[in-house]
Amino acid sequence: MSRTRWRLGLSATALLVAAGTISPSAHAEDVTDYAITVDPSARGATIDDTMYGVFFEDINRAADGGLYAELVQNRSFEYSTADNASYTPLTSWTVDGTARVVDDGGRLNERNRSYLDLGAGSSVTNAGYNTGVHVESGKKYDFSVWARADAGTTLTVSLQDSGGTLATARKVNVTKSGWTQYRATLTATRTSSDGRLTVASSAAAALDMVSLFPRDTYRGEPNGLRKDLAERIAALHPGFVRFPGGCLVNTGSMEDYSQTSGYQRKRSYQWKDTVGPVETRATNSNFWGYNQSYGLGYYEYFRLAEDIGAMPLPVVPALVTGCGQNKPVADDALLKRHVQDTLDLIEFANGPASSTWGKVRERMGHPEPFHLTHIEVGNEENLPNEFFARFKEFRAAVQAKHPDIQVISNSGPDDSGTTFDTAWQLNRDAEVDMVDEHYYNSPQWFLQNNDRYDSYDRHGPKVFLGEYASQGNTFKNGLTEAAFMTGLERNADVVKLASYAPLFANEDYVQWRPDLIWFNNHASWNSANYEVQKLFMNNVGDRVVPSTATGTPSLLTPITGAVGLSTWATTAAYDDVRVTDADGRELLTDDFSSGASKWTHTGGGSWSIQDGQYVQTDVNAENTMVSAGDPSWHDYDLKVKATKKAGKEGFLVAFGVKDTGNYYWWNIGGWNNTQSAVEQAVGGGKSTLISKAGSVETGRAYDIDVKVRGRQVTLYLDGQEWGSFRDDKPAEPFRQVVTEDRRTGELIVKVVNAQDSAARTAVDLGRAKVASKARVTTLAAAPDAVNSETSTAVAPVRSTFDGVAGKFTYTFPANSVTFLRIRQK
Numbered sequence: 001m002s003r004t005r006w007r008l009g010l011s012a013t014a015l016l017v018a019a020g021t022i023s024p025s026a027h028a029e030d031v032t033d034y035a036i037t038v039d040p041s042a043r044g045a046t047i048d049d050t051m052y053g054v055f056f057e058d059i060n061r062a063a064d065g066g067l068y069a070e071l072v073q074n075r076s077f078e079y080s081t082a083d084n085a086s087y088t089p090l091t092s093w094t095v096d097g098t099a100r101v102v103d104d105g106g107r108l109n110e111r112n113r114s115y116l117d118l119g120a121g122s123s124v125t126n127a128g129y130n131t132g133v134h135v136e137s138g139k140k141y142d143f144s145v146w147a148r149a150d151a152g153t154t155l156t157v158s159l160q161d162s163g164g165t166l167a168t169a170r171k172v173n174v175t176k177s178g179w180t181q182y183r184a185t186l187t188a189t190r191t192s193s194d195g196r197l198t199v200a201s202s203a204a205a206a207l208d209m210v211s212l213f214p215r216d217t218y219r220g221e222p223n224g225l226r227k228d229l230a231e232r233i234a235a236l237h238p239g240f241v242r243f244p245g246g247c248l249v250n251t252g253s254m255e256d257y258s259q260t261s262g263y264q265r266k267r268s269y270q271w272k273d274t275v276g277p278v279e280t281r282a283t284n285s286n287f288w289g290y291n292q293s294y295g296l297g298y299y300e301y302f303r304l305a306e307d308i309g310a311m312p313l314p315v316v317p318a319l320v321t322g323c324g325q326n327k328p329v330a331d332d333a334l335l336k337r338h339v340q341d342t343l344d345l346i347e348f349a350n351g352p353a354s355s356t357w358g359k360v361r362e363r364m365g366h367p368e369p370f371h372l373t374h375i376e377v378g379n380e381e382n383l384p385n386e387f388f389a390r391f392k393e394f395r396a397a398v399q400a401k402h403p404d405i406q407v408i409s410n411s412g413p414d415d416s417g418t419t420f421d422t423a424w425q426l427n428r429d430a431e432v433d434m435v436d437e438h439y440y441n442s443p444q445w446f447l448q449n450n451d452r453y454d455s456y457d458r459h460g461p462k463v464f465l466g467e468y469a470s471q472g473n474t475f476k477n478g479l480t481e482a483a484f485m486t487g488l489e490r491n492a493d494v495v496k497l498a499s500y501a502p503l504f505a506n507e508d509y510v511q512w513r514p515d516l517i518w519f520n521n522h523a524s525w526n527s528a529n530y531e532v533q534k535l536f537m538n539n540v541g542d543r544v545v546p547s548t549a550t551g552t553p554s555l556l557t558p559i560t561g562a563v564g565l566s567t568w569a570t571t572a573a574y575d576d577v578r579v580t581d582a583d584g585r586e587l588l589t590d591d592f593s594s595g596a597s598k599w600t601h602t603g604g605g606s607w608s609i610q611d612g613q614y615v616q617t618d619v620n621a622e623n624t625m626v627s628a629g630d631p632s633w634h635d636y637d638l639k640v641k642a643t644k645k646a647g648k649e650g651f652l653v654a655f656g657v658k659d660t661g662n663y664y665w666w667n668i669g670g671w672n673n674t675q676s677a678v679e680q681a682v683g684g685g686k687s688t689l690i691s692k693a694g695s696v697e698t699g700r701a702y703d704i705d706v707k708v709r710g711r712q713v714t715l716y717l718d719g720q721e722w723g724s725f726r727d728d729k730p731a732e733p734f735r736q737v738v739t740e741d742r743r744t745g746e747l748i749v750k751v752v753n754a755q756d757s758a759a760r761t762a763v764d765l766g767r768a769k770v771a772s773k774a775r776v777t778t779l780a781a782a783p784d785a786v787n788s789e790t791s792t793a794v795a796p797v798r799s800t801f802d803g804v805a806g807k808f809t810y811t812f813p814a815n816s817v818t819f820l821r822i823r824q825k
Helices: 010-019 227-235 298-307 332-350 356-363 384-401 418-429 443-448 475-490 528-537
Strands: 031-038 093-096 099-102 115-118 122-126 133-135 140-148 153-161 164-174 180-187 192-201 205-214 240-243 284-286 290-292 311-316 374-377 406-410 434-440 462-469 495-498 504-506 517-519 524-526 547-549 562-566 570-581 586-590 607-610 613-616 626-628 636-647 651-659 662-669 675-682 685-693 701-709 712-717 720-726 734-741 746-753 758-764 770-780 797-801 807-812 816-824
Touching: 031 734, 031 746, 115 122, 122 205, 140 153, 140 164, 153 180, 164 180, 164 192, 192 205, 227 298, 227 517, 227 524, 240 298, 298 311, 298 332, 311 332, 332 356, 332 374, 332 384, 374 384, 384 406, 384 418, 406 418, 418 434, 418 685, 443 475, 443 675, 443 685, 462 475, 475 495, 475 528, 475 734, 475 746, 475 816, 524 528, 528 770, 528 816, 547 734, 562 570, 562 613, 562 636, 562 662, 570 651, 636 651, 651 701, 662 701, 662 712, 675 720, 685 720, 746 758, 807 816
Parallel strands: 031 758, 240 311, 311 374, 374 406, 406 434, 434 462, 462 495, 504 517
Antiparallel strands: 031 547, 093 122, 099 115, 115 205, 122 192, 133 192, 140 180, 140 205, 153 164, 153 192, 284 290, 517 524, 562 626, 562 651, 570 586, 570 613, 570 636, 607 613, 636 701, 651 662, 662 675, 675 685, 701 712, 712 720, 734 746, 746 816, 758 807, 770 797, 770 816
C-alpha cells in the first residue's frame, strides 16, 4: 500500500476529534494509512496464563538494599575484599570508641564467621543504603541483634539523622554469656531518608546480625519484602517468577561454603546456602561487585511467587561457567552433588513435610508444597557442547524421579551465531522441552525482528525468552519492545514464556541499564518499559485471533557512512588504511607517515603516531573510536592492517559511520577474545548481525578488508572470506496482534505505532458481532520521554471509543501503544 499523507480540512479534523480517534494537537498532515483485517472464525495459537513473567536477579542492588526490606547494610560484618576491593568488615559502619571485627571460635556459628567485638562504653552506627536508613513518621521498626556479654551489658538502640532523634531510644538488657537473640521495637517520630541506626553498649559485648526491619513489609511477612517494590511486581500480574539469575548462577566456584572447600567467598548461587534461619545462611560475593547476605533466599522467592499467583521458575548451576568466565568444571563428584542438590530442591519445593527437605520448608513456616513444575539448568553458557553434556545429567536425574517436572535448557548469550546454532541443534536432537533465549539489542533490531518466531519449528522445543530488552529506558525503547511483543503473542504456540530483564535498579548502585523498576531508599517508579510490560501482561487474552495488517513501505537506501578505527580494553596499532569506491577510485589513503590529521577522535582512549602506525595506547579504555571520510560514502572497499599490542580483546574496524551512535563495526577478537562479530549501532544501541568463534594473536599483523555494496557487506581476514551479511530487513513501525479474552468475551486489538506520524487505520473485524463501544488504554509520549522519581512522562490513559462496528476507522496516535477491548455480542 502506498504511503499516503492525509491533508484534511478543518471540518474533517474536527470530526475525527469528536470521534475520539485523534488528539486535537495532532497535525492533520502527519497521518499515514494502514489497514487491519481480523478473522475471528480462524483458530490462532492458545496463550498460556504463564506467557509473561518477571526475572529477578540480584543486580543493581535488587536484593539487599532493594526488594529485601532489611534497612541495615552489612548487618553481620561479613563484607570483605572478596565482594569488592573497597570493602572492609566495617563497611557502612562507623565506630565511636573501640570495636573490631573478629573471625575466631567465638563466632555465632560456622557459616556466620565474623562478628563484632564492641568495647565497653562504645557504639557503632550504621549508614544503611543510599542516603541512609529511611523511616516514616508513626511507623514501627523491628530491631533485633544476636549478642553475648560475659558480664552482661545494656545496649542502647537509637535512630537519628542530622536533625536529631527519629525515634525514642530503646534499652536492651543482655543477660546471657552465650549467643542469644534480643529484640526491640522503635516507632518513628518523623520521616527521614537520612537516618542512622546506633547501637551502644555499657560493657564489652559481642554483636552479630544487627537488623532493623519495617513492620510494614509486603503482606506483613517477617523477614519480608519492601512493600512498594513487591507491589509493583504484583501489579504486573506475572505468570511466573524466574530466579535467582542470571550470571549469579553460572559464575564463580561450584564448591560449597565449608571448611573442606576453604569457605570460598566467590561461589555460584547455590540454593542450600539461602534457606533456614537467616543467621545460618552463608554469605557470598555477588558477581556484580558487592555482597549477598542471602536474607532474600529460595524460600522467600517461592513465597513471593505464591503470594502474587505466579509459577516459580528456579535456575540452578550447570557446572559450566559463563558471563566471560567460560570454563567447564571437570569434577564428576561435584557434578553428582549438584545434580542431587537439584533433586533436593524439588523435594524442598514439593515434598511432604515428613521428607528431609520438606521438613526444612515446614520449619520455615510453609508446610504446604510450592507446586514447582519447571526448573532451568544453566544460564547463557558460551560452551554449548560442554554445557549440554552436563545438562543431560541433570535432565535424566530429574525425569527419572520427577517426570512431571519440565527441565529447561538454553541457547547461550546471543540471539544468533555459532554458539546459538550449536546449542539449538543439541536441544533439538535431544528433544528438549524448552530452550531459554536471551538477547539485548537495539530498538532497530526489535522493529526488524517481529517475525523472528514465525519460522520456528512448531514441533520442536518451545521457547522461553528469559531475558530481553532494547538497551534503554526511553519510551522509544518501550515502543520497539511492544512492537516485538506482538510477534511473541502471534507465536504463542512456540514462545511459551517471556520476561524482560533486569527487573530492578537502585539508582545509586547501577551495574546494568536498562531496568524495569527504579528505586532509591525512599521511593520507586516505573520505567516506560514497565508501562508497556504491564499493559501487555494485564491484557493477554486466551487465544490469538488471526489478523493481518498493511505495512509501511521500506525506504531502504545503500549503507552509507565514513570509516573508523577503535579498540575495547585493548591497545592496538593500525596502518595502511585505504578506501576505494566500487570502480577502484581512491577515496582515502593513509599510512600515517604525515600524522593523523585526517582522523577525528570521537571516543575515549589515547591515540598517537608511533613508528609510522596509528596506535591506541590506553589498555583500559572502551570504545575509542576515531573516524575519517565522508558520511555520504557508499559502495566502497575499506582495507587496513591491524595489530593487537596488549589487552583483553582485539580490534574494531568501523564502516557506515554516520555519528557516534550510528555505525557498523567488525569486532574482531571481542568478548574477552573469544569471538568476532559485526555489530550495528543505531541510536547508541548495538545489535549483532553475524558472529563466529575466534581470537586474535598479540603482535601479529592482520589484513582486514570490508566490501560494502548497497546493503550487502562481505568481510575478508588475511585474504580469506570471513563472512557476509545483507542488512535489508525493514524496521516496520506499525505492528498489531489481536487476542480474545474468553472470560469477558472481548476481542483485544493491540496496536503499536512507533513513528512520528499518526496511523489512520481501517479495521475490519470480519463477521464478528460487536458492541459499538470499546474500552481503550493508550500509552503515548515523546520518543525520548523517561519516567523518574519526580516525573511520570509515560503513563496509561484510559478512555472509551463509541465508533466500533464490523468495519471502522481508528487513528492511532504517533509514538503510541493502544489496546482496544471490544465486547463481542
